[in-house]
Amino acid sequence: SAVISQKPSRDICQRGTSLTIQCQVDSQVTMMFWYRQQPGQSLTLIATANQGSEATYESGFVIDKFPISRPNLTFSTLTVSNMSPEDSSIYLCSVGGQETQYFGPGTRLLVL
Amino acid sequence: EDQVTQSPEALRLQEGESSSLNCSYTVSGLRGLFWYRQDPGKGPEFLFTLYSAGEEKEKERLKATLTKKESFLHITAPKPEDSATYLCAVRSTTDSWGKFQFGAGTQVVVTP
Numbered sequence: 001s002a003v004i005s006q007k008p009s010r011d012i013c014q015r016g017t018s019l020t021i022q023c024q025v026d027s028q029v030t031m032m033f034w035y036r037q038q039p040g041q042s043l044t045l046i047a048t049a050n051q052g053s054e055a056t057y058e059s060g061f062v063i064d065k066f067p068i069s070r071p072n073l074t075f076s077t078l079t080v081s082n083m084s085p086e087d088s089s090i091y092l093c094s095v096g097g098q099e100t101q102y103f104g105p106g107t108r109l110l111v112l
Numbered sequence: 113e114d115q116v117t118q119s120p121e122a123l124r125l126q127e128g129e130s131s132s133l134n135c136s137y138t139v140s141g142l143r144g145l146f147w148y149r150q151d152p153g154k155g156p157e158f159l160f161t162l163y164s165a166g167e168e169k170e171k172e173r174l175k176a177t178l179t180k181k182e183s184f185l186h187i188t189a190p191k192p193e194d195s196a197t198y199l200c201a202v203r204s205t206t207d208s209w210g211k212f213q214f215g216a217g218t219q220v221v222v223t224p
Contacts, residue, residue: 106153
């Protein structure tokens with residue numbers, strides 16, 4: 001299994017600002033995934049990030065709101081732009097293949 | 113549309129009191145069913161992958177089973193350290209690579 005780290009682990013932000021979340025993996029992986037887990041709810045896939053290509057966004061998520069970078073095979077960033085209180089969630093990155101996905105520890109975001 | 117429903121939402125057990133969690137799913141074609149454990153403030157931790165009806169997997173006090181419509185996670189003689197939220201997810205044969213559909217989870221509390 002991969003070891004995944006995320007920065008920051010938590011943050012409190014003001015509405016209208018943006019936050020960039022970093023995800024680092026200890027091995028090279030083809031695909032990385034970004035999820036959102038809103039309070040008391042299930043995990044929802046935001047987008048899939050491949051190295052060297054545009055991220056693929058799920059229905060309801062757009063690049064202008066959640067721009068993603070994937071500069072190499074061990075690193076990705078997710079930016080939450082122009083934040084509102086509704087963006088308060090845990091944001092998780094994950095990596096995996098056919099068998100399963102492994103998750104990072106998450107970034108807990110509170111927007112005031 | 114793929115759906116995953118977990119029940120109960122919450123479960124309170126005495127130490128040693130065995131019980132089962134349910135995960136009902138609807139998918140066009142099952143590529144795999146996954147169980148995760150999530151502790152507060154942490155990312156989901158992978159437990160099991162099941163691929164076909166009749167398959168069973170075990171790990172310590174946990175046993176996962178799979179039918180064509182649902183999966184059960186049996187907790188035998190639980191201990192307080194088994195307290196966590198247990199998440200079920202499915203991958204469909206028709207979904208894009210890596211798209212997991214998660215259930216809302218079952219929060220388990222085991223008291224001494």
